[in-house]
Amino acid sequence: MEFVMFFATAAIALIGALAMVLSPNAVHSALFLLLNFAAISVLFLLLRSPFLFAIQLTVYAGAIMVLFLFVVMLLGAERADATQDRLAWQRPLALGLALVLLIEAVFISVTTIPQTPAVASPEAEAFAAPANLGSVLLTTYVLPLQITGIILLVAIVGVVVLNQRARLRHSLELEQK
């Protein structure tokens, strides 16, 4: 049962990802990516981690994709222009690197991962409980957590500063006229 569920979900995730890359319309791409996120959140659920399921939906589907859609709609940038890439070597290089990555992934999965399907152990299940996850984040991993927070804060402050500078220049120009 779980096996079937896993392959169905994984297939949906892959189809979503492929369609996202191939779709010429940015809004359609965003929707396929949304499908991909939903499938991945179901995969988290199959791994007995309901917390990551909810976070995946809230953060990626509920916030980031909405922002993507908002920007695409605001700029009216649904259609990608069909002009040729300026960097002619970019596409073959990307294909070659992707091939290398694929071979590497297959090699590693064949050689190192045990052949039995993954089953969530009781310890993993206890770890995935939101209360335990929270206490680990705020005790053992408190420094990485704080650093992540500071990086995000710096990004926010940077956006505000850049925005204010542009606005200041505008008002200076207006006063000069």
Add this chain to the structure above:
Amino acid sequence: MDDIVVQVLIMLVQVVVLVLAISTGFAYLTLFERRLLARMQNRVGPNRAGPGGFLQPAADAVKLFFKEDVIPTLVDRGVYLLAPALAVIPALLIWAVIPFGCLNIAGDYQACFADPATNPNLHNIFQLADIDIGVLYLLAITSIGVYGITLAGWASNSKYAMLGGIRASAQLISYELALSSAVLAAVMMAGTLSTHEVIYQQMTMWFVIPQLLGFVLFLISGTAELVRAPFDLVEAEQELTSGYNAEYGSMKFALFFMSEYIKMIAISAIAVTLYLGGWNAPGLELLGSLMTGMAGPLVGSIAVGLASFLVFLVKVVLILFLFVWMRASWPRVRYDKLMYMGWKWLLPLALLNVAMTAVFVVVLPDALIHSVALFVASLVVMAVAYVVSSRVKPAPSRSRIKMVQPEVPRRPSS
């Protein structure tokens, strides 16, 4: 094996009954709102179809079903057809974790009132799924609800619908933060994310007392999340015809209408669950023990179940009344003031509430003392916020002119 089949069957019946009940609730909520709005505006409201207008929702449904189903030529067909479904499905999914009563089918009413951590003997058929991340699930599903409106606006290929969709996505992202922060404080009081356990934690005192500020913030940002008046800029009739759903007709329009009202009931139900003690009321346990003594444990359990459902219903209707009252009382806010309020008032207040809750719960471990302290602190914060907000007005026009002026064709410089 048979056990699983029986469980799946019970769940299917629960789902079907739940969806039908919610749809009926939606239909009669429209009547409730129209009659109530009419009373508040000194009118009569729909009262012709059936006694007291009782059949009006049925008449509306028949009318919408038999309208011609038009799909405009230049819409993005796939997304246009997907959008109503994306609007209504999250609205229905929210209900999976909301306990709207406690009927223990195992025939033991005490299990409803016992500590869920030590008493697993509870099969509440008035709650579809008691998952241990219930509140997070609610937030996750609410955050997905924006897609229906946004995509409808984009796919319609019409400028009014598009403006409505853009407004919707900006507004919902902004108010979601305040909403989740308000919910977070209530979760911190309860110390759990399971909806049933949140209700259990309110057996002694409803969270509306210590979380008064959170409750007010939840109601305001909840209204904004529902894009209802006074925050209904998404469908502002005077500017945008009817906004995101301007190009939709027949049942597809009805689905949008339905999702808005079902979400309204759901937000009310969440408010009841998180702040007003859920299905619980004083005297339910007494009723259970009386009925069990008179007619056996199963009857006692059913009596408690029905009574708790009734209590839940009354509380939800009270909150719905508040929503209708708000719609009748306040005019629509201006867009920049909407953003100003969301980011500069609601979000900081919600964060302050989270910090306040954390400090008080840790410093004063006794539940009664920190509840009273938080209640007083909430009152103080709200009073200060009211005074400050009535003194400090957002700079009304200067910044707007600066932003708009560069687009005006330039005059020859002197």
